[in-house]
Amino acid sequence: METIHVTPGDSLQKILAAVQPGTRIYLAKGIYREKIQISTPGIELVGAGAEDTIIVYNDFAKKLDEHGVEYNTFRTWTMAVTAPGVRLKNLTVQNDALSPKTKGQEVALTVYADDFSAENCRLISTQDTLFLGPLPDDLIDRYDGFLKDELRAAGFQTQRFTDCFIAGTVDFIFGCGDAIFENCEIKSLYEERGHGYAAAPAHASTQTIGFVFQHCRFTRDPQVEDESVYLARPWRDFGKASFLSCEYDSHIAKAGFDKWNDTERDKTARFAEFPVKCDGRVLWSKLLTDAEKTVLLTYFNRN
Numbered sequence: 001m002e003t004i005h006v007t008p009g010d011s012l013q014k015i016l017a018a019v020q021p022g023t024r025i026y027l028a029k030g031i032y033r034e035k036i037q038i039s040t041p042g043i044e045l046v047g048a049g050a051e052d053t054i055i056v057y058n059d060f061a062k063k064l065d066e067h068g069v070e071y072n073t074f075r076t077w078t079m080a081v082t083a084p085g086v087r088l089k090n091l092t093v094q095n096d097a098l099s100p101k102t103k104g105q106e107v108a109l110t111v112y113a114d115d116f117s118a119e120n121c122r123l124i125s126t127q128d129t130l131f132l133g134p135l136p137d138d139l140i141d142r143y144d145g146f147l148k149d150e151l152r153a154a155g156f157q158t159q160r161f162t163d164c165f166i167a168g169t170v171d172f173i174f175g176c177g178d179a180i181f182e183n184c185e186i187k188s189l190y191e192e193r194g195h196g197y198a199a200a201p202a203h204a205s206t207q208t209i210g211f212v213f214q215h216c217r218f219t220r221d222p223q224v225e226d227e228s229v230y231l232a233r234p235w236r237d238f239g240k241a242s243f244l245s246c247e248y249d250s251h252i253a254k255a256g257f258d259k260w261n262d263t264e265r266d267k268t269a270r271f272a273e274f275p276v277k278c279d280g281r282v283l284w285s286k287l288l289t290d291a292e293k294t295v296l297l298t299y300f301n302r303n
Contacts, residue, residue: 001044012036012055019043027053027091035059039150041083047091050122050165055079060097061104070104073128074135074147077110082150084114092122100127100169101193107131111177112153117160122167126189129168132177132211133157136202136236160300171200174235178209180300184216188251190223196251197258199232201239203270210240210270212296220251227251233258234269242288242296244274254280 002023006015008030015025022042029048035057038045047053057078063071079093095108105128109118112133123130134140134154143152159179166173166184169191173181188196198218203210211232220229229251232241256278259266266284273281274288288296 037080039082042085044087046089053091056094058097060106073105077107080110081113088118090120095125114157119162122165124167127170129172132175132179134176169196171197174200176202180212182214186218188220188229190221196229197233200235201241202236203240205238212242214244217247224251227253230258233260234265237268240270242272256281
């Protein structure tokens, strides 16, 4: 495996554009203020420490591009991964635009790729911190000609996050990927507009895995009020998320889940917990059986 060492004075994007598949890139301690896309398979990006190596940018949904067109959520990323087999380790990816009330969504990390993993990473923004592809089918069609083809990729995409810190305010883990979060801290930041939402899955009815949170800790900033945050709400019909042996601070609403405004997605959403369904949860969430939990975990450990 080829190894490259990079310092904050280097252009990380130029290096990524030139490397061969399977290259390991070590990032020295420091701040890399740059918008980057990883489009080469098998790249491993390793920082000097989760809090010491920071890749950061500040695009936001209401920003105008060179043609006077708003960026939209899906062009605001600081880092976009569009190739399979990419690994991130010991670094931070951040969008520091702030003020989503006036600026709109602000994505830190976008993943349109299969077999992606992040270990001991910090993903930080406000609204829509982490997007996990693919897009819902209707948006793949809607953004034809607006988003690059690799940012509209459909099909099988899985992601794994281990020992990561993910922070945001509203829908800050969203998308249609089959993703597992293991031993992660999911932190709700203060949201001036009221309620917050951790996850916003949009899985198709044919997807049977969805988002899986295992042994995760749902924490909060001190300013976040009790029962002001929901674990999840379905961004599309059939959104799926399972919470296995997770710990919740008192900012998590007893209801647990929201149906998304005035929709009827409570009739189709698939939200579940294990080993117990917490008191006060909405009637349309469920308690997983041990067999159902095993199916979810086996899926991510099949290789």
